[in-house]
Amino acid sequence: MYRKFYGLKENPFNVTSDPDFLYLSxxxxxxxxxxxxxxxxxxxxxxxxxxxxxxxxxxxxxxxxxxxxxxxxxxxxxxxxxxxxxxxxxxxxxxxxxxxxxxxxxxxxxxxxxxxxxxxxxxxxxxxxxxxxxxxxxxxxxxxxxxxxxxxxxxxxxxxxxxxxxxxxxxxxxxxxxxxxxxxxxxxKALEKNEVHKYIEHRLHVAGSPRKLTFEPETIEPIFEFTQGIPRVINLVCDKSLLLGFVKESDHIGQNIVDQSIEEIKGRLTFAMA
Ligand SMILES: Nc1ncnc2c1ncn2[C@@H]1O[C@H](COP(=O)(O)OP(=O)(O)O)[C@@H](O)[C@H]1O
Ligand SMILES: [Mg+2]
CATH class of the missing domain: 3.40.50.300 (P-loop containing nucleotide triphosphate hydrolases)
Structure with missing residues (x-):
């Protein structure tokens, strides 16, 4: 959906188990x-x-x-x-x-x-x-x-x-x-906090992302807090963040976007468990 806007060849945060995206944490x-x-x-x-x-x-x-x-x-x-x-x-x-x-x-x-x-x-x-x-x-x-x-x-x-x-x-x-x-x-184990940014950048890179698309450094702490370093959950948050970034026409993913994504995912999880 947002691929064209960002100039990506592939969706970077699919939750399929594609080994081409492997980041060697x-x-x-x-x-x-x-x-x-x-x-x-x-x-x-x-x-x-x-x-x-x-x-x-x-x-x-x-x-x-x-x-x-x-x-x-x-x-x-x-x-x-x-x-x-x-x-x-x-x-x-x-x-x-x-x-x-x-x-x-x-x-x-x-x-x-x-x-x-x-x-x-x-x-x-x-x-x-x-x-x-x-x-x-x-x-x-x-x-x-x-x-x-x-x-x-x-x-x-x-x-x-x-x-x-x-x-x-x-x-x-x-x-x-x-x-x-x-x-x-x-x-x-899950990813360490200092690996989360590299993981995200690696997946963006494999998906053919142009350099200007970035997750700002301040987004890493909240992403780590919420996901506890589990790659699949990181993918969910990042995918949602790219979608929100696309809606806002921004290729700099900052804390607001990430916070909002996390809130939406939390809402969905609560809904699913109800
Ligand atoms: N080291 C990694 N590098 C890149 N992507 C990863 C890595 N570990 C997990 N992922 C991604 O996280 C998601 C879940 O991984 P998966 O292998 O299906 O987990 P599991 O089999 O343990 O449930 C997939 O989208 C996968 O590509
Ligand atoms: Mg599995």
Whole structure:
């Protein structure tokens, strides 16, 4: 709506998880390093947690973009799938055609694929997003997948990504065996206050923003206060602010505009909860 007015190529503050917009904050960089380490060192299980909107899905997609061809990947977004369908989805995302909807057959097919990759010097990664939704029984089956190994190394690296409830689930006595296998664990934090302005400018830049469009320095404190550094909420505030700026025909987003945006978003949240 306001794109033309500001001369933007794209909407800078969409709430989709587009990895092209990735800003490598301290916590996102650390998370990526942990993931690359766990995968390259064939550590088996890796768990990444983070609040809603902290950038987990964006991170997964960015990881896939960075990973070379010698690492085969399967990324699962639907963690509600029943077990055999989940297995089918895993195989399909690895580029295979599932042979039959029988657990045994599917696991054998996966094992053959993994051994073939090993013989070619390749590694394989399975990433499951929103893993807090996985049932206990499904998590147990996923643990079994990590048993696919040679004497020396894990054939499949498994990354569980989820909201903080994932951690509670992993702490449950029912999943002791799984928890023991998680060798790399990382909690994605919100952005620090001093990263918020850089984050906003980064997204504006990626969207092709002309230099003159700016969020004034005094807007950062209220944005941080309200959003607590959660990228998704920052996007909401900034998107609304650009809209209000457009209405006022201003490309300098100042405190008034940001305050008004925050008030409107608060109103909407209260309304939604009523
Ligand atoms: N480090 C980041 N750089 C750029 N955008 C980010 C970053 N982290 C999160 N976002 C943005 O915030 C929004 C929510 O991110 P998302 O990955 O969907 O969060 P989650 O999966 O943790 O709920 C998306 O629009 C995403 O692009
Ligand atoms: Mg997500």
């Amino acid at each position: 301290h916590t996102h960089r650390e998370a990526l390093n942990h993931l690359m380490y766990g995968i390259n060192q064939k550590k088996g299980f890796i768990a990444v947690t983070g609040e809603v909107g902290s950038g987990k899905t964006t991170l997964c997609k960015a990881l896939l973009n960075q990973i070379g061809n010698e690492i085969k990947t399967s990324l699962i977004f639907n963690s509600f799938l029943p077990e055999s369908q989940l297995l089918e989805a895993i195989l399909t995302d690895f580029g295979l055609t599932p042979k039959r909807r029988s657990k045994v057959v599917l696991i054998r097919q996966l094992n053959e694929f993994l051994l073939e990759q090993l013989s070619r010097g390749n590694n394989a990664v399975l990433i499951i997003d929103e893993a807090q939704n996985l049932r206990f029984t499904t998590l147990e089956s996923i643990r079994m997948l990590s048993n696919l190994e040679t004497n020396k190394e894990k054939l499949l690296q498994i990354v569980l990504v989820g909201q903080p409830q994932l951690q509670d689930k992993l702490d449950s006595p029912k999943l002791v065996q799984l928890k023991q296998r998680i060798s790399v664990q990382f909690h994605l």
